[in-house]
Amino acid sequence: MKESYFPQEIEKKWQKIWDETDAFKTYNNSDKPKYYALSMFPYPSGKLHMGHVRNYTITDVIARFKKAQGYNVLHPMGWDSFGLPAENAAMKHGADPETWTDENIAYMTKQLKMLGLSYDWDREVTTCKPDYYKWTQWLFLQLYKKGLAYKKEAAVNWCENCATVLANEQVIDGKCWRCDGVVEKKYLSQWFLKITDYADVLLNDLDKLPGWGDNVKTMQANWIGKSHGAILKFKVVEKDMEIPVYTTRPDTAYGITYLVVAPEYKDIEALTTPEQKAAVEEYRANARKMTEIERLSTDRVKTGVPLGTHAINPFTGEKFPLWTADYALVEYGTGAVMAVPTHDTRDFDFAKKYNLPMKVVIQNPEKPSDCKDEAYTESGVLVNSGEFNGMSNEDAKKAITEKVVKGGFGEFKTQYRLRDWLISRQRYWGAPIPVVYCDKCGIVPVDEKDLPVMLPKDVDFKVVGKSPITTSKSFAETTCPYCGGPARRETDTMDTFMCSSWYYLRYSDAKNSEKPFDKDLVNKWLPVDQYVGGIEHAILHLLYSRFFTKALRDLGLLDFDEPFKNLLTQGMVLKDGSKMSKSKGNTVDPDEIFENYGADTARLFILSDSPPARDFDWSDAGVEGCYKFLNRVWRLIASNSQYITLNYQLSNTLRKDNDDLVRIVHMAIKGITNDISNDFQFNTVISKYRELTNAIYDWQSKKSQPDEEDKNVLSFAIIALIKLMSPVAVHLTEEAWHELGAKTSIHDEPWLEWDENLAKASSITLVVQVNGKVKDKIEVDEALSQDELKEIALNSPKIKELTAGHEIVKVIVVPKKLVNIVIK
């Protein structure tokens, strides 16, 4: 065996062998229980970054560990390859987005192989290929037939920079998630998916996911935003009309002093008097011009215009004015709000500014407020509220709504913040939406046998202000599948999140050309047992995928209702305390690390310093330290190779000096197995590799002339170390294993078992406390009874000295651990 560790040489050699022998191929038929380990697939942007390295290493170690534990493991990889960067690159360089994407995939595939990841490449999926997007389109058609995909004219988010619309989830602080450009509102006819039909089940089923972190679950719950309230309808005085409002505070109904409708409210023109028409029109025009950021800023001084009309409060018979103001949102509730300035901070600000009346209806009996300086929004007791006076406001919510229902002017109502998912994109590089428009038949879905609707090649990527796809001469013109007459194709493509909402299902049957996947296979492999990826997808991808799974279950395509059983959201990779980014110039190129230290060092280091869920600070010294450690392990193996036999068996009776090392090995097996099983604490796993290595070196330094028993024990310890390290240092352990004479892969060896009797120290240290402070430590036999431990503690010279002259109030004995003596 070579004395020195040459990672580059070893790694290339084994990667080639694994590739040639299909070492990581997964077979569908196996008696073993299944385990599906999945990393979020990457966008092929060009090169891997350290975030990818961290993500894929974590999942790879999990996959290898589970395989060694006897599972039939599915561990696939693919490409989320539609999307704007390819199109932007095409515009810049005049290249075809497909060529650009293919080149990136080829390069990144090479990098993934260099990392030694155990993927079954036969199941690779690439979302921009016709054999994949055919099924994305097919699934769209199924959703359409089920009424879950529909087209409507709506106020949508428009990013001028990207020249496309965006889903609500893709607007971050009023800006585009991708380019940071300011998002505007536009009125366009667009395709939506009815995710709101699933709002309640998406919320409730979060309880079925104990394997997800609370942070992700709360983020989803907040996004869905369920609230309980009531619809109240108000009669308009001047017209024969009713205005419904949604409120969570029906208890404040006696305090209404005006009512606000959004500038985009559908009946606003009918509600405006001729005298107010000009002012209202101007206000609405201004609102239209505003960006989302301006419009939604809570700091902004509230503005509004009276419509000139009035409505009646059914509780009091009072007449109050109608206003329009842009603090009312047309998309939420009914687009109209009842205003109670005394008990809502927004209404309060508005009423102050326009000098509108206020009426207190809720009071804290201990500390009554006149609400002259601020709104009182806490709970309290009703006043000025007729028959409800004296009732607590929580009870009044129900009582008042019941009265409303009885009176026929309203109802109980549950409202969600979640909006339908806008999936149209005015871009080229995505899956075309498979519908056509016929003058006679209207919207007509493309016939399934005509899928895929292929992306055209004859397009001009440099076109400005419209989607490149519209420049194709061949694409738009078609015939109607119903009447055969002339028709136009939909030129919008689908949001890339459509493609990524079902890719994990396709891996179960990646090559199926008849269906998106076979039902038996998808039911066999899914749900994903462990999903690993970044927290940035907490809402977007993870919510859409949950929706897709539920919708496809309702379509009868599969039998489970949650796609990801356990979710690990890994932290970011930082350098010098901030996120690695090109603009900050603090990136570390994985290629350089592979070249200088090898993939095993990179894998070891990226797992070593922080638990997976926390942020990880990259340090060059840390990499160096891991490289040195692997060298140290290599030397340990190489310098003892003459003693090592590939045998895990040991005799039961060992001398005390050897017994201790055997115990350390068993403790390491137990500790490492538990640390991986328990939330994948790889940082402590790696510290245990080091402890075991240190222990073997220490033990060895005491053996100048090893006898037969010593050699056996040493061999056992080193073999165990190799196997324990094999999921992380995948190449080093494979090479060492073969150098020691093995003919089969270390990665096919089963995981190690430990003996509970051996996985602990032979004697225990009894900690003796006086009044809770450690005063003495005594080595004792573990078989001793509680009384005997107490006896030993009290008789310790040190303790005798400390307790002399004091009354012993109490003695607490924790078996095998500790004695606490309470004295006065």
Added chain:
RNA sequence: GCUCCAGUGGCGGAAUCGGUAGACGCGUUGGACUUAAAAUCCAAUUGGGUGAAUAGCUCAGUGCCAGUUCAAGUCUGGCCUGGAGCACCA
């Protein structure tokens, strides 16, 4: 404003159930080997006090303030700081 997460040496972090705080590593310091360097190996490394001392003894210490307990990094209540998400959602 609401929701969630976190706070432990110079640094990353460790500590199943409440039971020896600081594992393991990085860094630093000292030493061995070497003509020298690299590599490797050994030792020290929470702070204060006492001490000739690398011994021993002792006090304090896990963001702050209380509480529960024989015993609190861990449990409870109230704060402070940092991070993340949501936000004119009525």
